[in-house]
Amino acid sequence: MFVLGPNRYGKAETRVVRVTRNGDAHHITDLNVSTSLSGDMTDVHLTGDNAAVLPTDTQKNTVYAFAGKHGVGSVEEFALLLARHFVDSQPTIHHARVEIEEYAWERLGDHSFARRGQEVRTCLVHYDGERATVVSGLKDLVVLNTTDSEFWGYLKDQYTTLPETRDRVLATAVTARWRHDGPEKDWDASYGTARAALLDAFATTYSLSLQQTLYAMGARVLTDCPDVCEVRLELPNKHHFLVDLGPFGLDNDGEVYFAADRPYGLIEGAVLREDAPGAGKAWD
Numbered sequence: 332m333f334v335l336g337p338n339r340y341g342k343a344e345t346r347v348v349r350v351t352r353n354g355d356a357h358h359i360t361d362l363n364v365s366t367s368l369s370g371d372m373t374d375v376h377l378t379g380d381n382a383a384v385l386p387t388d389t390q391k392n393t394v395y396a397f398a399g400k401h402g403v404g405s406v407e408e409f410a411l412l413l414a415r416h417f418v419d420s421q422p423t424i425h426h427a428r429v430e431i432e433e434y435a436w437e438r439l440g441d442h443s444f445a446r447r448g449q450e451v452r453t454c455l456v457h458y459d460g461e462r463a464t465v466v467s468g469l470k471d472l473v474v475l476n477t478t479d480s481e482f483w484g485y486l487k488d489q490y491t492t493l494p495e496t497r498d499r500v501l502a503t504a505v506t507a508r509w510r511h512d513g514p515e516k517d518w519d520a521s522y523g524t525a526r527a528a529l530l531d532a533f534a535t536t537y538s539l540s541l542q543q544t545l546y547a548m549g550a551r552v553l554t555d556c557p558d559v560c561e562v563r564l565e566l567p568n569k570h571h572f573l574v575d576l577g578p579f580g581l582d583n584d585g586e587v588y589f590a591a592d593r594p595y596g597l598i599e600g601a602v603l604r605e606d607a608p609g610a611g612k613a614w615d
Contacts, residue, residue, distance in 0.1 A: 335376050339428065341367030342387040345394045349403045357442045360403045363432040364410075366390045368417055370425035383423035390417070405518035406431040406454045407465050414458035428615070429456045432470075452522065453508065457612045464613035465515075467522055468508030474530065475502035475569075478585075480538040500571035500588060501538055505529060505564065509552055510613050512560035521556060528555040541568055541598045549602025560607040563614070568596035 343365045351358040368390070374380040393413065403409050414427040433452040436444040450472035457464045483495035509525055532551035538544045549562035571588040 335373055337369075338372055338376065339367040339369040339426070340372070340384075340387065341365065341428070342390040342394075343367075345391045347394055347398050349398045351402065355441045359436055359444060361434040361436060362398075362403065362406065362409075363434070364394045364413075365430045366394070366413060366417070367428045368424045368426070369428075370421075371423040385417070385421055385424060393417070405522070406433050406452060407456065407467060407518040408515075410454050410456035411458070411463055411465070411515070414456045414463065418458050418460045426457065426459045426612070428612075429458075430454070450505070454518075455508070455613075457615065459612075462611070464611060465511045466508050466613055467511065467518070467525065468506070469522075469526060469529075470504075470506040472505040472507070472526075472529070473502070473569075474505060474533050475500065476534070476538070479536075482540060498585065501541065501544070502569035502571060502590075503541065503566040504569065505533075505548075505566060507548070507552075507562065507564050508614075509556070509559045509563075510561040510607075510610060511558050512608055513558040516558060521558065525552050525556050525559065528552045541566055541596070542600065545598055545600050546602055549600070553602060553604060561601060561603045561610065563601045564599065566598045568598065570595060 345364045345366075347362050347364060349360040349362070351360075368385060371383045374382065375384050393416065397409070397413060397416070401409075401412060410429040410431050414429045417427040418424050431454050435447040435449055435452070437447050439445055450469045453468040453470060455466040455468075477500055478498055480499050480501035481497045482499060483497065485495075507525075507529055511521075528551040529548050532548040533544060536544050536547040545564050545566050549564055552562045553559055570591045572591060573583055573585065574587045574589050576583040576587060
């Protein structure tokens with residue numbers, strides 16, 4: 332005897348670019364939207380009866396229609412709008428998950444733009460008809476300190492070859508997500524504050540380990556953003572190895588490095604307020 336376990340379905344990575352035309356000055360918002368729904372889906376899995384299913388093509392069309400009808404402000408606002416629509420308009424849909432990536436563009440003129448090579452803004456919204464949860468974030472925020480980083484005093488065994496160092500380059504590509512606890516707000520301002528907190532903590536923390544830096548970055552977001560109750564970070568250690576210039580008759584006093592792309596250390600962790608409410612499905 333078998334039973335159906337947790338399930339959901341949806342339309343992944345709907346690409347939508349919204350152009351806002353205010354006279355001669357245009358604005359663009361570039362999104363990658365993924366939606367997934369769950370609810371009374373037993374029959375479709377067991378018998379193929381599609382009566383409860385809102386097609387994934389409809390989900391895609393809704394993204395485009397809402398971008399046209401409502402415009403796109405912050406990604407959090409747009410994700411909440413979509414999630415509430417899917418659950419509140421369909422009796423068989425009990426839960427909606429909407430995840431959005433936003434790609435930034437730099438203005439070159441009134442109607443000319445260049446894609447920025449900076450991080451990608453992200454958000455993840457869940458809505459079950461009563462409660463909405465919002466996780467904001469970013470990924471691929473590349474940062475580097477040329478000094479003020481050490482790594483020593485670690486465990487060693489017969490396979491350890493890594494030398495201890497009291498001065499190293501510390502670089503990472505930050506993936507950070509933070510869970511909000513409180514009423515809806517100015518999402519763009521909140522994002523700017525959290526991003527600035529991450530950067531400031533990275534730049535001002537004298538690091539004895541990347542784990543220490545991770546904690547400092549999460550704690551700074553919680554300090555500067557009272558509405559955030561939990562921060563989760565993924566920090567790949569982008570190793571920079573000093574190149575031996577001795578064969579060329581040259582010294583290398585911390586000036587020339589080989590930037591390795593793999594393998595890399597991956598440091599992950601969460602920082603929470605002591606009174607943080609339960610996350611429920613917020614991170615799913």
